[in-house]
Amino acid sequence: MSLTDLYREIILEHARHPQHKGSLAEPVSFQAGLNNPTCGDEVIVQVRVGPGGTIEEGKFDGVGCSISMAAASIMSGMVAGRTLAEAKQLIDAYTAMVSGKQAPTDELAELAAFAGVAQFPMRVKCATLPFHALQKGIARYEEGF
Amino acid sequence: MSLTDLYREIILEHARHPQHKGSLAEPVSFQAGLNNPTCGDEVIVQVRVGPGGTIEEGKFDGVGCSISMAAASIMSGMVAGRTLAEAKQLIDAYTAMVSGKQAPTDELAELAAFAGVAQFPMRVKCATLPFHALQKGIARYEEGF
Amino acid sequence: MTDFTGVRADFPLLSTAEGRTLTYLDSAATAQKPEVVLEALRHFYRYDNANVYRGVYGLAARATAAFEAARETVAAFIGADADEVIFTRGTTDAVNTVAWAWARAALGPGDEILTSEAEHHSNLVPWQEAARAAGARLRFVELAADGSVQTEAVLGALGPRTRLVALAQASNVLGNLPLDVGAVSRAAHRLGAIVLVDGAQSVPHLPVDVHAMEADFVAFSGHKMMGPTGIGVLYGRREMLAAMAPFQFGGEMISHVEAESATFKEAPQKFEGGTPPIAQAIGLARACEYLSGLGMAEVAAHDRRLGELAASQLGEVPGVTVYGPGGARLGVVSFNLEGVHPHDVATALDQQGICVRAGHHCCQPLMRRLGVVATVRASFYAYNSEEDVEKLVASVMSTMEFFHHVAH
Amino acid sequence: MTDFTGVRADFPLLSTAEGRTLTYLDSAATAQKPEVVLEALRHFYRYDNANVYRGVYGLAARATAAFEAARETVAAFIGADADEVIFTRGTTDAVNTVAWAWARAALGPGDEILTSEAEHHSNLVPWQEAARAAGARLRFVELAADGSVQTEAVLGALGPRTRLVALAQASNVLGNLPLDVGAVSRAAHRLGAIVLVDGAQSVPHLPVDVHAMEADFVAFSGHKMMGPTGIGVLYGRREMLAAMAPFQFGGEMISHVEAESATFKEAPQKFEGGTPPIAQAIGLARACEYLSGLGMAEVAAHDRRLGELAASQLGEVPGVTVYGPGGARLGVVSFNLEGVHPHDVATALDQQGICVRAGHHCCQPLMRRLGVVATVRASFYAYNSEEDVEKLVASVMSTMEFFHHVAH
């Protein structure tokens, strides 16, 4: 187990140069924020859902470690074009992978870079923070507010 | 160390047939009560001090184990005829003996029967209860109320 | 069927050279610890010691995982979910937490707390104080002739103003059969009251399922169930914990802090201010596993059998009064010898290697109801045997002889 | 002069095969335990385990004697009398005890609590809550440029409405030199205010004499001073403890109980409701003896030397910011690497066997004052050496390289 198992090139790249960062232009269908009180990481996810129930665009904002910022960056890009159901499936697959319950699946694509997190239990929260924010947002949106 | 080291014949005798038990006839110079919350033992000591500062009579009342009751019985008899200073000296010598700090002295007379208490640390409180009550009474009396 | 013959050998204090001469009959005060618990403590300090939750490094991850696994184990032991298990210092701390954090906020004038005069002081005095602070009223379940709290009497005493029922599931003095907490909870809930169970004597000795019995709070101590000192549990029903304000402020219970205000995490962290008793939680979990290994139904049957044997045999000794119920009972037996003070009895038994408790057992009101100042109490656990009962009974007889013979 | 070379070997976690690869630099969170402490715990459970105060039998007498001897040892370690030492669960519990039992009763509208934004949450949030409950006001000492609380600033901030000063003697983040508690106490007392000292970081690392520094209350934790988890101390000046109402009701703190009311014992029992952390008190006493054996003045000098070495060497690494004072300091060093999040630093250091803390260290207001979200913190104790500092500095440099090299 070495540092590069966790900090894959692509993760460090996204952490340094995050994509989809900032405020989403209106209309915003939902947004949700989460923080990790232990380290002060904060992330807000904003999503626009199109007429067919497909996510048109996702953005995030926040501060945090390389892991949480890179995860937010990659996730925000990947949700575009997925239905909410597919996004939830992505969240589940990713969460299962980083907590070591499941090997990376094809569907995870770039997110497979986070597989090494499973060997760093105290960093699982960092890796899942943006995904849990997204999950919270979807749940609220589906409950209808 | 056997049970008879603690429960000397004279202790059991006094416990069964306590002397100087009950209420002292007026005038009572001072009285003081103490209890041991752990076992519920209670003892009240009443003393009449004569004109010359000598104790004329002591009595006790209360409920408790053989050790505390026998100690109260013997103590109440022994204080009569002693000055308050002598009574305090008796208390000190007795307390030192039962807590194992000092061998029995002549002055302790019958109280020497309690020497075995030193080997039963959890019973030292029983053996000293009436003496501490007497001590409290003398202190209050000397403070003038 | 668990064979209890070998159990004693698992307990270092009882199986060393000196320990072999001991008949330890004071488990209701505190239990002895099996080697596996001592080893769990030692292992934690030797291999995994770090503070929990806060560290990123591997050692801290191990400590955190061990601590949270301990919470899961303890929760499973009582049929709870992990987030309903709050680690406290002990039963007293757990009861006081509810008295401070819930009762003082939730109760007001006219509200009633139903408790009993047979309670341990730790489940009585906190309510006296909380009632006084809140302007609420204490009401007492009528005790049975033997001093015990009977389920029927509790059901009869519930009233429209009852807001809290605070009772022990099992007495630490009488050994009467346990309260039917399920029946009490259901009746109390219908009236809008909640139920706090003092489980100090039940969780160590009986199979307890907090969800099945529908209790709102259950308090118990680690040290009475073969675990370390310095730890106990407050089980709280999820909704109760969510509604209740925190009570110990600082450390990991905190979410966000400004200079003038703060927000808090969810239960269980919300109620665990400061560094928790980490090693002790791990030790307690190991004790739960040990007890589960014996089987709690078997432990209960074993303890009861010894209690019943002791009660019936002591009852036959002339001059001995046994308190509590006549027939079926738990493994706690209080008694007195005519004309001999309990302290003298305990000292005499100690000289014969028998450890029993003498005193009011933190139940002064119950002592008054029994018309005594104190009692002698023998209490049994998995490491005790019929031989221990025989020794007790024989020594009680010789003690009686000693005091009566010598004294006459 | 104590030679600290051999100290590490006294600590099992640091000297087993796996432990030898560890550079443990998180003692401000929790300290490692010497073998003698583990052995004291084990010995108690194996040979002396019984509940305290209540038993007549020999085992209970031994347990009680060991527990009370532990209180004497801990008292002597801080220059207190035994009846001024209350065993709690830890610092947080100790501070909250004063916040509930003293502050809520003694303070009222217009009264002021003087504290600081550099406090650990455990010495801030309890006062936020108590102030709110009592209608009192929090006031904050102006922090120095480096974020620290300076004695002069405290003296200047005392006012006629100040009733309580609640400050840490030593910071868990900055490593600045300790507060002059004696000067603060004397000034506070002249104004009729009392002083509570958060000693969580000072008692483990500095010679502390509570009588000499005239504090009213001092709170500290066992686990940070090589003792077990699950125990801490509230030192209270005798007069304060006598005047303060009890807080945890039940067990040995009680004198007499009626159904509706109760009376209580004197301190320290008055504040120790329920079965106390017996084994932990004995373990803590052993830790005090161990530290006294090293000599607290020597421990302080050793920790300071390592702290100063680390601060100055880290300060020279390009891109590293060290917080706290520039020159003389204690053995706690917080720092950050430019462009690398503290969590990433801690993970990287962990990969090199170095255990450091990353986060807000339960000091969110202080983090805001420092203008950071979090810091990395290395903290030193008697088992650390210059070699540990060298490793830390070298690993910080390679971490910087890793993140900057790979990322570009």
Ligand SMILES: Cc1ncc(COP(=O)(O)O)c(C=O)c1O
């Ligand atoms: C300065 C300070 N105060 C209080 C605490 C809280 O101590 P505990 O978690 O042991 O209650 C700590 C430890 O984290 C500390 O460093």
Ligand SMILES: Cc1ncc(COP(=O)(O)O)c(C=O)c1O
């Ligand atoms: C029925 C009951 N409740 C409460 C307690 C208090 O437990 P602890 O002293 O562990 O807080 C005890 C133990 O003495 C008990 O037997």
